[in-house]
Amino acid sequence: MSAQRVVLTGIGVLTSIGNGVDEFTTALREGRCGAGPITLFDPTDFRQQIACEVTDFEPERWVRHTPLEELGRASQFSIAAARMAMADAGLEPAQLRDRPGLVTVGTTDGEARELDQLVESEIADGPERLDPTAVRRLPAHRLALSVVRELGLARAVPSVLGTACAAGNYAIGDGLDAVSSGEVDYALVGGSDALARRTFAGFSRLGLVASDRCRPFDAEREGLLTAEGAGVLLLETLDSALARGATIHAELLxxxxxxxxxxxxxxxxxxxTRCMALALADAGVKPADVDLVSAHGTGTRTNDITESRAIRALFEDGPPPTVALKSMLGHSMGAASALGAAASAIALSRGFIPPTVNHRTTDPECGIDCVPNEAVEAPLRVVMNNGLAFGGNNASVVLGRYEEASR
Amino acid sequence: MSTAPAAQRARGPVITAWSAVSPYGIGRAAFTGGVRAGERTDAPVDPETWRSPDERACLVPDFDVRAVLGKSGTRGMDRVTGLAITTVRELFAEAEAARCPVPAGEGTALVLGTTLGSAQSQHDFVRASYEGEKPYDVPTRQMPYTLMNCPAAATAIRFDLKGPNSTVAGGRMSGILALGYARRLLATGRTERALVGAVEEYSRSRAWIDRHSRRTAEGQPDPRLGEGCAVLLLEPATGEPDADVPDASADPARTPLAELLAIDIRADVRGDPTSTLRESVSQALGDAEVSPEQVWAATSGELPGPLGADERRLLAELFGEPATARGRGHELLGDTAAVSGVFQLTTLLARAAEDTEAADRFAVLTSVDEDGMIASAVLRLLAQDGGS
Structure with a gap:
């Protein structure tokens, strides 16, 4: 079967700067920053106490058929984001119920937050007294399975990719292949992670956590801010989207x-560099055609220098504007690149570049235009979204503004 | 050592090599010997080493990471990572010995299934945060081991595997999920070949998690936990070169052992896992254009408890006792969770190699879990004349 064009028709997001595609769009345009005091675990005695938490999250609004106590926070996030994506696409779960589908959620830590709490209770009461309901929330594959069961998607493959901080892009790529080949009719793909003490403690000890704000590409950047969130995208073939008159946010190239x-x-x-080149070749796009890079951009010294050098090596005639959404969102781990892809699609369809906020002076070693602090109106045609991970797991996704003429 | 005859031309991707580290020991020969002998592998769990609630378990004998892999680059390496690296090392060494080495580099992907990565590494790391003088007193050298992608990433570093490197967190469905994922990578030409497998370690932390989450009925014996890793080499079929992927096809020096025909993975969404499994098997058979009487062996996931028993009964009803009897054996390795699906398959491949009747017949794999995941796969077994 020849490959079909695949488009993104639904976006669901939970982030520290706003939930749902409309609020998220406004926040990206305004350059909101989601940093705030940690409330989801006790930060006493940590050297830094700032993170980017999802506020205003009411799980009971989204979880209707699954007992809440069976779901960890990351699974609740993936259900909420999937419901939002379907609503944004103008689809009811019943319409997809009997159609072959793929639900792939990328994650770094799965339900690590649950394990954190279990270990705390084990220290207090011993391993014999752990709460079975809490223990059953742990398996990572529940991040996708919970979506499929909650929405009653009888023919969907639930799949979780644990490729750390690039996992969202891995999931999107897999969905693109599955839809493009005709293996499935639709894909709900993205990433989800909840704030975990374990991750915060590790990054803190490594000296990679900023004391107040995340400042990617800034000469005085201190590091990242850990974050949580979820981003789920609904993918379908162009033919399917056109046939039902759906609004197309972007094409996945x-x-x-x-x-x-x-x-x-x-x-x-x-x-x-090679990963980005692979993505462009797969998309059939030349470097000169890329209008914007949504960088992995964590705000750590090493990442930002290595990534910006890699970008400069790819774009021999000078890189396009390169923004770091983590300045606003923090590092939401497995959700990060899914949120990056969602923001890229929004940037394409609404015609603006979301800024790199909290920015003071660009690090000359980075040598890129990070679009500091203020969003810029721009008619974008092609955006590349990067996800890099511990373990050297790289994934780049290329999105294009939907245009009727085939590329 | 020949290309497949015309009658065996394969369209789906083919498995051309495999190896395993299991309670039978290290390497493919140990696994094959274990399948042939068909003996139980459970043994007492040393209380001093493990401080585990289990009295018995099915462990890889004498598996000490640094003893097996050497002292270079293994300081602090956790068990799950050691199991994965050792298995891929064995696969490469066995292919080398058979004079058809497997290339590494950019054309080789690694797709590895897991449940949680290492629950023990994660547990120890956060415990340090609670018990240290300061909450950030955590062992940073161990941080990569807390991530689920560590076994796959560390294996890539060790063997220079620069293709797609993907960790599929699928619990008991990991084997079939990883095959489905790798099949897409091959079909789109994103890799020339894929090492596809799954890994599960034994640990005290896993033992407690399993104990609390288990749903076996009262009065039934506790299942024995097992561990290990198994990895298959999946390559595009040689039969029909894909116009889009001109260079990608199985090395003719390797004998295809089985062809992956169909996969169906779904969730039970109506509280009736056995009926859902029935539909899944039916869908996979239909996609593979295989009828039940053509099935030589049917292997279930051997989930401990009543759900696993229902799965076994369904396969016996659909395919008959002789086929399900040929599909058994991997349960002797204990409840191997994430690696159970790949052990189902390697057990079948070991058995098919010794039975000429298996050639050009079909195998069905299924798996179910307590969370409502359901998976089926259909494979064609190919003549393993001369082996590798």
Missing amino acids: GYGLNCDAHHPTAPDQESV
Whole structure:
């Protein structure tokens, strides 16, 4: 079967700067920052106490058929984001119920937050007294399975990809292939992670957490802010979207995956360039055609230098504007690149570049235009969205503004 | 050592090599020997080493990461990562010994299934945060091991695997999910070949998690937990070169052992897992254009408890006792969770290699879990003349 064009017709997001596509769009345009005091675990005695939490989350609004106590926070997020994406696409679960589908959720930590709490109670009461209901929330595959069961998607494949902080892009790529080949009629793909003490403690000890704000590409950047969130995209073929008169946010043009096979935590510049080149080749797009890069952009010294060098190596005639959404959203781990893809689609359809906020002076070693602090109106045609992960798991996704003429 | 005859031309991707680290020991020969002997593998769990609530479990014998892999680059390496690296090492070494080495580099993907990664590594890390003098007193060297992608990523570093490197967190469905995912990577030409497998470690933390989440009925014996890793080499079929992927096809030096024909994965959304499984098997058979009487072996996931028993009964009803008897054996390795699906398959492949009647007949794999996941796969077994 020849490959079909795949479009994004539904966006569901939960973030520290706003939930749902409309609020998220406004927040991106305004350059909101989601940083705030940590409330989801006790930050006493940590050197930094700031993170980006999802506020105004009422799980009972979204979870209707599953007992809430069976779901960890990351699974509740993925259900909420999936429902939002379907509503945004103008679809009812019943319309997809008997059609072959793929529900792939990327995650770094799965329900790590649940394990954090279980370990705390084990220290207090011993391993014999753990709450079975809480223990059953742990398996990572529930992040996708819970969506499928809650929405009653009888023919959907529930799948979770644990490729750390690039997992959202991995999921989107897999959905693109499954829809494009005709293996499935639709895909709900993205990422979800809830704020976990374990991750915060690790990054804190590594000296990678900023004290107040995340400032990617800034000369005085201190590091990342841990965050939580979820982004789920509804993908379908162009023919399907046109047939039902759906609003098309963007077309998915292609993606690239590779592995550094080099170092457990430090990214490899050449390999990152190669991943982006793979994505552009898959999309059939030349570097000169890329109007915007949504960088992984964590705000750590190493990532931002390595990634910006990798970008400059790819764009021989100078890189396009390169923004870091983590300045607003924090690092939402497995959700990060899914939220990056959602923001890229919004940027394409609404014609603006979301800014890199909290910015003071661009690090000359980075040498890119990060569109500081203020959104810029721009008619974008092609955006590349990066996700890089510990373990050298790289994934880049290329999105294009939907245009009727086939590329 | 020949290309497949015309009658065996395959269209789906083919499995051309496999290896395993299991309670039978390290490597494919140990696994094949274990399947042939058909003996139980459970043994007492050393209380001092493990401080586990389990009295018995099915462990990889004498598996000490640094003893097996050497001291270089293994300091602090957790068990699940060691199991994955050792399995891929064995697969590469066995292919080398058979004079058809598997290339590494950019053309080789690794797709590895897991439940949680290492529950123990995660547990120890956050416990340090609660018990340290300061909450950030955590062992940062261990941080990569808290991530689910560590076994796949560390294996890539060790063997220079620069293709797509994907971790599928599928619990008991990991094997079939990983095959489905890798099949898409091959079909789209994103990789020339894929190492596809799954890994599960034994640990005290896993033992407690399992104990609390288990739903076996009162009065039934506790299941024995098992561990290990199994990895298959999946390549595009040689039969019909894909115009879009001109260079990608199985190395003719390797004998295809089985062809992946169909996969169906779904969730039980109406509280009737057995009927859902029946539909899933029926869908997979239909997609593969295989009728039940053509099925030589049917293997269930051997989930402990009544749900697993229902699964076994359904397969016996659909395919008959002789076929399900040929599909058994991997339960001797204990409840191997994430790696159970791949162990189902490697057990079948080991058995098919010793039975000439298996050639050009079909195998059905199924798996169910307590959360409502359901998976089926249909494969064609190919003549393993001469083996590899």
